[in-house]
Amino acid sequence: MELTNLQEVDTELAILSRLRHKHIIRLLGSCVTLSKDKRLQATTLKKKKGLLRRWRMEPKEPESPEVLKRHIVYEYMENGTLFDHLHSVDGSSDMSPVTSSWKIRINVLLGVSRAMEHLHCHANPPIIHRDTKSANILLDANWVPRVSDFGLSVAWDTASDESAMQVYQIVGTHGYMAPEYVMHGLITPAIDVYSLGVMMLEVLTGKNAYSEEVTFADLAIVPCHLDMRPVPEPTPWQLQALKRVAWTARCCVKLDAKDRMAISEVAANLEKAHELICRDEPGSVDELDLFDELPDSPRASSVSSEGYRSDLEPEVLEEGR
Incomplete structure (x- = not known):
């Protein structure tokens, strides 16, 4: 490059x-x-x-x-960017393994969350990426994701974890930037969590994050309409996995940074979603004894794949459009 x-x-x-x-x-x-x-x-x-x-x-x-x-x-990434597979202008994205497989989509999100967890929790000093978006996620020959483009990244001072750093030059990509960063130039690891939450919604819906006219508050409450390109219809287990991703995304894009999910929790929830989507045999919700029910979420008796709708959490995951 x-x-x-x-x-x-x-x-x-x-x-x-x-x-x-x-x-x-x-x-x-x-x-x-x-x-x-x-x-x-x-x-x-x-x-x-x-x-x-x-x-x-x-x-x-x-x-x-x-x-x-x-x-x-850099190492060569044979399959380009996640953005290109989700939003190709020539229609080729419809035939992409990424868009045709919910499992690959969740695998990509899980890999990105693990990278962010490493940056925030294990790098010394911790790193805030500041430009997490689908165009900066590269895919290798096996569709394993790599986070790239660290030109805007900053080191996080752990001694001041109760207060945010402030910058006076706002750089990044519209649609992915957290509200406190856009309005006040405030930087904490929570801005990466917000960006990752937006990308999760982008992967679930197939919509372009910076072309949709939604507000910051809308992202936290709007129902998630699934992308209709993956075929066949998601199984009950897959719907459970997608519901968990949607709920996690909603927790990542809260207006107040203090209300957002920590990156370790994000990775843990995506791990659970990955385990769910890897199950070969569909099962009922009553058989789902590996995971606790989601906080603030009503528990239903069944999950229907009809119309790409999960009855378990209709306010988070709704019929695809």
Whole structure:
């Protein structure tokens, strides 16, 4: 990858050089090159070939300024970005293994949550990614996700965990940014949790996070209408898994950062969703004895796959549209 924003490159190199995790992109190397301005070079070349002849004498061409460029080499990700598989403009996303499989979608979300848990809880110092989105999730040949693009990331001062850091330059991607960050420039690990919650809703619904006209408050209360592309219809076990993901997402996009789920809880809930969706045989809710019922959620007697609807938690997961 060729980059010209030297500050972001320095941040990327400083962070990735000390991170090792299955779900974080692996840095292979970097280099710096000096090159001439390509536009001036092209103009000069055309003149030398007589393509821009003039009857009058042309002034001498200025020396082409040298441009400093940095190149970062990452491990190769054969299957591109999660965003491209969810939102391809040419319709090819409809045939993608990602969009046709709820299991792959949940596997991707689980991998991202594990990477975020590593950044927040195990990196020293902890790292706040600050730009978690589907376009920054890369997929390898086996559809295993890697979190990438750490150019906007910041180190978190654990000594000040009761108060947020404040920045005066708001950078990130519209639709994924937490409200306290957008409005006040406040940074805590909770802003990554918010972004991950938005991405969970994006994966469940198949909708573009920054093209939908929804407010921050809407994300926490709007029913989740499932993407209709995966076939066949989800089994009862799959619906249980998707219901858990939807409930977790709702807990991640709370308006108040203090009300959001901690990243470790997010990963734990996605682990449970993964276990559910991996079950071969569908079962009734009464047989679901491995997991406690969700807080603040009414427990129903059955789950129906008709119309992609879960009766277990209708306010969170509703009929796909």
